[in-house]
């Protein structure tokens with residue numbers, strides 16, 4: 001637990017003193033203390049403790065669709081068995097794909113497709129301080145490594161995904177990359193610290209999206225870039241849909257704007273040069289059931305008689321990617 005607080009301090013050493021470091025460490029300590037009493041988290045920690053050490057000469061490849069850590073044959077069969085048990089115990093693997101010591105993890109989402117949609121359009125990440133809000137198991141934090149950011153910090157409040165990142169980092173040992181078990185709203189004010197902020201797949205889960213966009217603006221430096229991805233509805237008007245109860249079986253979806261409405265939200269929250277770089281319907285090639293998840297997936301969320309609609313009758317999932325600069 002202190003380990004994470006120490007890692008955070010070490011990671012931020014080049015920019016010390018930072019008035020928000022101690023409160024941020026305290027938030028992490030409190031979350032991990034709470035998790036220590038949780039049976040599922042105890043199991044995750046046992047799985048992580050059972051992992052074999054990272055072999056000498058381990059290499060990673062962050063440039064391909066699958067993030068590769070280690071090579072086939074680098075671990076003996078007992079070590080591979082321990083690894084497989086840990087990976088399976090940490091299901092569902094929603095984001096990916098990964099390849100660990102030759103073992104392919106086919107995640108629910110082919111997250112490489114989203115990365116391909118954005119990577120050429122964003123400001124180059126080399127030397128930048130990056131925050132990824134809702135980083136899940138860190139797939140994008142790892143893809144970013146190919147561009148050598150000065151810092152890649154993730155936020156992931158869901159225990160399963162946070163511990164998946166810990167497993168990956170156990171082997172990858174990346175010195176300028178860390179995930180914190182926190183929601184963005186739990187952070188102390190980190191005014192103007194980040195150069196790039198990823199906020200993908202999170203906005204529709206928030207009850208007060210405009211307040212959140214304003215808070216995101218505050219932690220970017222002037223001219224810093226927001227990479228925003230969220231569910232949208234079709235149409236040109238500045239309109240927003242609020243599901244009566246569930247959207248695609250999710251009970252925590254509050255606002256789905258048109259791209260036009262989203263652009264207005266951003267402009268009214270302190271951003272400029274707002275541009276939409278992509279709108280894509282989510283397909284079965286991008287989100288599907290695999291052996292690495294034990295839950296439903298896209299095909300179960302759509303109306304079998306009309307795949308343009310969710311089971312609740314709303315427009316089927318489509319996601320927009322927008323870039324904007326902090327004013």
Ligand SMILES: Nc1ncnc2c1ncn2[C@@H]1O[C@H](C[S@+](CC[C@H]([NH3+])C(=O)[O-])CC(=O)[O-])[C@@H](O)[C@H]1O
Nearest residue numbers: 133134135136155157158182183184200201202205
């Ligand atoms: N307030 C919050 N603060 C931080 N994290 C949050 C919050 N609320 C939810 N999360 C976390 O954000 C992630 C949303 S998934 C996107 C993952 C990745 N970004 C992706 O674009 O593939 C949704 C999707 O499937 O697109 C989950 O891991 C939540 O626990």
